Amino acid sequence: MVTASLRWLYLDLNSYFAHVEQQLDPSLRGQPVVVAPVDSDSTSAIAASYEAKKFGIRTGTKIHEARALCRDIRVVPARHGEYVRFHHAIIAEVERHVPVTAVCSIDEVACRLLDNENAPAAVTALAARIKAGIRAHVGECLTVSIGVAPNRLLAKMAADMQKPDGLTILPPETLAARLATLKLSDIPGVGRNMERRLAAAGIVTMERLLALTPREARLAWGSVWGERMHWLLQGADVAEVPTQQRSIGHSHVLGPDKRSPDRARLVARRLAAKAATRLRRAERTAGWIGLAVKAEARFGEKPAKWSSGLRLPQVMDTVTLLERLDTLWHRMRGEFGPQRYLQVSIVLGELGDAGAVQHDLFQGASAPGLFDGPSTPSAADAARRLALSVAMDKVNARFGRDAVTLGHDAAGASRSQGPRIAFTRIPELAEFHE
Incomplete structure (x- = not known):
């Protein structure tokens, strides 16, 4: 009890x-x-x-x-x-x-x-x-x-x-009775897929879910999370499971004047540069970069989508990230065909601690099969690229975003109103000046 x-x-x-x-x-x-x-x-x-x-x-x-x-x-x-x-x-x-x-x-x-x-x-x-x-x-x-x-x-x-x-x-004394009046979908995190999984186990009402033993809840969920959910619904104050940020990214819905391939590419580069600035401010490195593009919907059809990614040698500088983005963009253009684009998204993943980066033993070697895209920069080149990126951060912080850019201008890339808010992440105020 x-x-x-x-x-x-x-x-x-x-x-x-x-x-x-x-x-x-x-x-x-x-x-x-x-x-x-x-x-x-x-x-x-x-x-x-x-x-x-x-x-x-x-x-x-x-x-x-x-x-x-x-x-x-x-x-x-x-x-x-x-x-x-x-x-x-x-x-x-x-x-x-x-x-x-x-x-x-x-x-x-x-x-x-x-x-x-x-x-x-x-x-x-x-x-x-x-x-x-x-x-x-x-x-x-x-x-x-x-x-x-x-x-x-x-x-x-x-x-x-x-x-x-x-x-x-x-209050505890009315908890079971109040919860029994709810639907399973009223539990945060229980979406359609989980509802189907629970239904397959014969659980279609909150009352039935509350009657499960901890072991039965674990089996129904297919993981230890089910047992945790059992105790939470019983009223236990179970400690929160700490989470670590796994990715940094930005997405932008393009206005009609920014949907041509050339203009959309400039927006994608700007998003990558903003993500790189956040990466450095968090003192993290990225081992993967992803690009996702959604095309304008044709009449009566769902909008086509394309996404792919490249591995990185744990970097945090803007130059390298933009090089890899260009590789992805050229691949997308070849595979996706002629389109006008509705939305572009950039994600930096496989995040690591900047202080834990080890430089490539084979400095300047292309390391075939290890990383995608251009060859891995030498330690000296990587240091120069990072120093340039940090200098750009300082200039933009002082004189405003887009004071210094790499390969895109503020007008062509669409000077946005700042970062978009995912409901699970509140942007830092500094991001609205990047």
């Missing part, structure tokens, strides 16, 4: 990007709003206000479909720098009331409660103070749903139970 108490408070900002836009532009308040990557009907919504959701518009809805569903829809291009600025203001406000234990995403934070602040009456008052503080000090349009439960997973699930602007407390 698990002994549980209220240990975690989880905050989930409602329709965050859309509500920031409504806060910044009073004319959008009370209006159906969607946020799009760029001003183009061929892209998809990355956020929708609650007024837009009433028309069936959701994250992922195509903009042209959103216009068909709601003739009065307001489409605004994303301003990621503003979302990060508001994010930091919200974190600071929450910290005025309770320490933030973990920033889970751009719009979600988790706070561990102490013994003197986890009674139901105490957490109800705490939640009210946080909500009032955000309205008063950050923005009246920004609402937050709060969940309180014995562990982070259950607190996150509780925050999802009442939106927008809700508060749900899951």
Whole structure:
């Protein structure tokens, strides 16, 4: 039997990007709003206000479909720098009331409660103070749903139970009964594939899942994660599994004027240069570079996609990364055929510690079969390339992004509004100047 108490408070900002836009532009308040990557009907919504959701518009809805569903829809291009600025203001406000234990995403934070602040009456008052503080000090349009439960997973699930602007407390004595009313898909991380796997094991309801033994849960999940999930759903405060960053990347949805192969290539080079700067700031090296390209959709067809990657000799300089990107781009052009491109993505993988790099014993040798693309630079050449990259970082940090570039100009590569936000990663403010 698990002994549980209220240990975690989880905050989930409602329709965050859309509500920031409504806060910044009073004319959008009370209006159906969607946020799009760029001003183009061929892209998809990355956020929708609650007024837009009433028309069936959701994250992922195509903009042209959103216009068909709601003739009065307001489409605004994303301003990621503003979302990060508001994010930091919200974190600071929450910290005025309770320490933030973990920033889970751009719009979600988790706070561990102490013994003197986890009674139901105490957490109800705490939640009210946080909500009032955000309205008063950050923005009246920004609402937050709060969940309180014995562990982070259950607190996150509780925050999802009442939106927008809700508060749900899951005390141990009512936990099983409340969870039994949910669907399996209400568990974070349980998508369609996992639902099918559980169904194959005869588990199609939350009630059946909660009745499993730890061993049965492990078998149903096919890994030790099932046993971990069993204890979490029972209310145990299981320690979080630490994760390490595995990749650094950027993606860009191209505006109509940037979709030709030559213009798209310049954008890809700019994305690679930005990823390289992040790599150096994190003191990491990359052993792999990947390129992914999505073509414009032809009428009645799904957009074609191409992706591939090359191994690297654990580097962190911009010159080498751009050389390998050019190799990938030429391969893509040969295999993908003539296209106009909708989206380009760059990923640097197999990350390593910069202090652990060992130089090639055969300096300057091409090392056939070991690395893809051009020959591996000698230690001296690698040092020069890195010194050049670091010097460029300093110039761009002082005079603004694109003050110095390699093989692309700011106009041709499309000076973007800064990095795009993946909900699981909040960009550093420095990235908006790269």
